Amino acid sequence: MATLHLLCGKIAAGKSTLADTLSAAPGTIRLNEDDWTATLFPGEIATIEDFRVRTARIEALLGPHVEALLRAGLDVVLDFHANTVARRAWMKGIVERSGASHVLHWLDVPDATCLERLHARNALGEHRYVVDDATFATFTRFFVPPGPDEGFDVVVHRPG
Numbered sequence: 001m002a003t004l005h006l007l008c009g010k011i012a013a014g015k016s017t018l019a020d021t022l023s024a025a026p027g028t029i030r031l032n033e034d035d036w037t038a039t040l041f042p043g044e045i046a047t048i049e050d051f052r053v054r055t056a057r058i059e060a061l062l063g064p065h066v067e068a069l070l071r072a073g074l075d076v077v078l079d080f081h082a083n084t085v086a087r088r089a090w091m092k093g094i095v096e097r098s099g100a101s102h103v104l105h106w107l108d109v110p111d112a113t114c115l116e117r118l119h120a121r122n123a124l125g126e127h128r129y130v131v132d133d134a135t136f137a138t139f140t141r142f143f144v145p146p147g148p149d150e151g152f153d154v155v156v157h158r159p160g
Contacts, residue, residue, distance in 0.1 A: 002070040002100045006091050006152070008082040009107030010143055011136050012118035018105055018157065019079035029069055031062065033080040034129060048138060055080075059090055070100035083143045088150055104152040109159055111140065 005022050007015040016032065023030035033055065037045060041054045069076050082088045082104060095102045115136060122130050131139075146154055 002073050002098070003075045004066070004070055004091070004095055004098070004100050004102040005075065005077040006082045006088070006102060006104045007077075007079060007107070008088075008104060008146055009109060009157075010083070010111065010114045010140050011131055012114040012121060013107040013109040014117070014157070015081065015105075015107055016079055018107065019077045022105075023077045025075065027073070028075040028077060030077040030079055031066070033058070034127075036062075038129070048142065063090065063094055066094050067098040070094070070098040076100075082146070083139075085144055085147075085150070088146065088152065092151065102153060104146055104154045105157060106146055106154055107157045108145070111136075113159055 005019075007019060009015045016034070019030055019032070022028065036058050037051075037054060040058070045051050045054060066076055066078065078091065078094075080087070080091075082091055088104070091102075094100075115133065118131055118133075118136060121127050122132075146152055
């Protein structure tokens with residue numbers, strides 16, 4: 001049975017780094033939200049609402065595609081944030097409709113560590129998005145850790 005890997009964690013918690021590791025396994029496909037948004041909507045995402053509207057369009061297209069990949073027996077690393085109950089509900093629907101197994105990887109990293117990583121990432125200039133502290137704080141306000149009532153198989157990752 002194919003597995004859908006989901007990633008939950010604040011900006012710069014290490015989601016994409018973990019996605020790189022997970023997607024190195026044979027028979028595994030990685031789909032990266034930052035690649036999709038930067039390619040399809042360059043310069044169009046300045047607010048949370050801009051992000052929500054545009055990613056909803058990606059979800060509508062990508063959901064059935066991910067389901068088909070899983071039904072074909074491929075593991076999928078969905079490098080899209082699973083940081084809100086609504087986003088996780090979309091992902092849970094993919095799992096249920098495809099019949100795949102899943103793992104929700106929760107990167108439980110303190111804000112201070114995320115900000116250190118973010119500053120280092122910004123300084124390198126290699127990431128598609130430069131995120132300032134204010135944007136980090138804005139997105140972090142919407143972060144909701146996964147709860148047991150959501151029905152996910154959760155693996156918690158903490159620094160150290």
